[in-house]
Amino acid sequence: MQPALSIRNLSKTYASGFTALKGVDLEVQPGEIFALLGPNGAGKTTLIGIVCGLVNASGGAVSVHGDDIVTDYRKTRSIIGLVPQEVSLDAFESVWATISYSRGLFGKSKNPAHIEKILRTLSLWDKKDEKVINLSGGMKRRVMIAKALAHEPKLLFLDEPTAGVDVELRRDMWAMVRELRATGVTIILTTHYIEEAEEMADRVGVISKGEVILVEDKVALMRRFGKKRLELELVEPLAALPASFEGRGLELADDGRRLVYLYDTQAERPGITSLLADLAAENIRFRDLETRQSSLEDIFVDLVRDRT
Amino acid sequence: MNFQAVKAIYTFEMARTFRTIMQSIISPVVSTSLYFVVFGAAIGSRIETIDGVEYGAFIVPGLIMMSLLTLSISNASFGIYFPKFTGTIYEILSAPISYGEILLAFVGAAATKSIMIGLVILATAAFFVDLQIQHPFVMMLFLVLISVSFSLFGFIIGIWADGFEKLQIIPLLIVMPLAFLGGTFYSLDMLPPVWQTISLANPVVYLVSGFRWSFIGTSDVNVWVSLGMTLVFLAVCLAITAWIFRTGYRLKT
Numbered sequence: 001m002q003p004a005l006s007i008r009n010l011s012k013t014y015a016s017g018f019t020a021l022k023g024v025d026l027e028v029q030p031g032e033i034f035a036l037l038g039p040n041g042a043g044k045t046t047l048i049g050i051v052c053g054l055v056n057a058s059g060g061a062v063s064v065h066g067d068d069i070v071t072d073y074r075k076t077r078s079i080i081g082l083v084p085q086e087v088s089l090d091a092f093e094s095v096w097a098t099i100s101y102s103r104g105l106f107g108k109s110k111n112p113a114h115i116e117k118i119l120r121t122l123s124l125w126d127k128k129d130e131k132v133i134n135l136s137g138g139m140k141r142r143v144m145i146a147k148a149l150a151h152e153p154k155l156l157f158l159d160e161p162t163a164g165v166d167v168e169l170r171r172d173m174w175a176m177v178r179e180l181r182a183t184g185v186t187i188i189l190t191t192h193y194i195e196e197a198e199e200m201a202d203r204v205g206v207i208s209k210g211e212v213i214l215v216e217d218k219v220a221l222m223r224r225f226g227k228k229r230l231e232l233e234l235v236e237p238l239a240a241l242p243a244s245f246e247g248r249g250l251e252l253a254d255d256g257r258r259l260v261y262l263y264d265t266q267a268e269r270p271g272i273t274s275l276l277a278d279l280a281a282e283n284i285r286f287r288d289l290e291t292r293q294s295s296l297e298d299i300f301v302d303l304v305r306d307r308t
Numbered sequence: 309m310n311f312q313a314v315k316a317i318y319t320f321e322m323a324r325t326f327r328t329i330m331q332s333i334i335s336p337v338v339s340t341s342l343y344f345v346v347f348g349a350a351i352g353s354r355i356e357t358i359d360g361v362e363y364g365a366f367i368v369p370g371l372i373m374m375s376l377l378t379l380s381i382s383n384a385s386f387g388i389y390f391p392k393f394t395g396t397i398y399e400i401l402s403a404p405i406s407y408g409e410i411l412l413a414f415v416g417a418a419a420t421k422s423i424m425i426g427l428v429i430l431a432t433a434a435f436f437v438d439l440q441i442q443h444p445f446v447m448m449l450f451l452v453l454i455s456v457s458f459s460l461f462g463f464i465i466g467i468w469a470d471g472f473e474k475l476q477i478i479p480l481l482i483v484m485p486l487a488f489l490g491g492t493f494y495s496l497d498m499l500p501p502v503w504q505t506i507s508l509a510n511p512v513v514y515l516v517s518g519f520r521w522s523f524i525g526t527s528d529v530n531v532w533v534s535l536g537m538t539l540v541f542l543a544v545c546l547a548i549t550a551w552i553f554r555t556g557y558r559l560k561t
Contacts, residue, residue, distance in 0.1 A: 074404040109312060
């Protein structure tokens, strides 16, 4: 099967001399939810801009479902949907009109039933005759998504889709993305909210300073880089760690009321059993314990920091 | 060809015209009517006939031409500048539509609006003066060609402009003076010989002259020269837009 998106050695240097992309290679499979993570200025939006036709590449090639984005732009663009970072709408148009316009612009004949379905899914149906200018910020963002879906794209780009939106919209959007995926749509999202990638993505790519530094299955990534944190809530606070615990990676927290142990889940001997046995031997008792997997955010911060 | 997309942009642009009908249609009609009242009826009644035509009827082609030039430019420049200003241009650039189709839709809508207004002004003029059109087909040809050419010119200005001020500069500082000095209100014969020669460097002279010929059958410049100059202007504008699209000037980074 052809990849939904194939990027080969893609580079972009702006007229100012700034190099936004340095030979990026990336492949996204049909039906996948792919999260592209990276700090500000990493090149995420430039990459999306090139695929969608907003930015001219300086070098390399991009194909969408096997078709080149330059020579077969009509084919590729008609199946791509884009929700850009900025909300840009025609303020004086009605919601219905602006979404119908998008469908026409992408070469599709009228289909009121489809537009109604999108509006209902995005809780915009009762606003369909409202002028865009009268909508709240969250509603405008929903309209942006509706416009991108108007022509039934097979590959959807969501560039920072939930930046500055409320919890309700974020949840609705996650639900919608899952629904779209169920119908076979490939979704590529860029985000600052790592929890978003963690919640939804099948695979994660990390981009930093114009280079893709890692692409990996999300679960594998978390397993590979993931550390676990064991926290013990002590019955009696400790003023200091007993000498026998020195050099074992233990820390006291919360004024000596908590003992924190960071361990690698992949290690052959995580050292939990011996730690608990040694605590018992020292007569250090605890009333509760919890373990926590490090989040994708921790992993991401580590990765980007290691590169800089 | 992506007919749906051309239709979508064209319809959108035309809907904008009708949504702002006061500004788009009624205001040019009112201002042109004022010209007829002031120059045609009040002052014109004291001016003798020019080429055997009443002064009021003589200025009709020039007044229509002046509206055509300014409106074509403002419609088309605003039409493409506004999406750039609001950011909605992203959707057009990411759509499966060729540059030629974008041009067809925007310029087509702007030119349609200009032609409509030109005809409305013509009808308005009929209330004030005894109107004759000796060559109606030639008149329509000039009306269409000039609307299209200057809409193209407006499109170029809209792409070039990076602020509202720039949208106004060329129409106000160049086109309007050229239109006033292009024989809208007078025949070149009425000028001293030196100014007659200088006037021939003003492109609007050829447009007004050709258009006037279609009405009254006489002109300052040969009608074929007028037609040729209009076509040259059209070709220059087309060449500039082709360059804009090839380079992505002020559209793509």
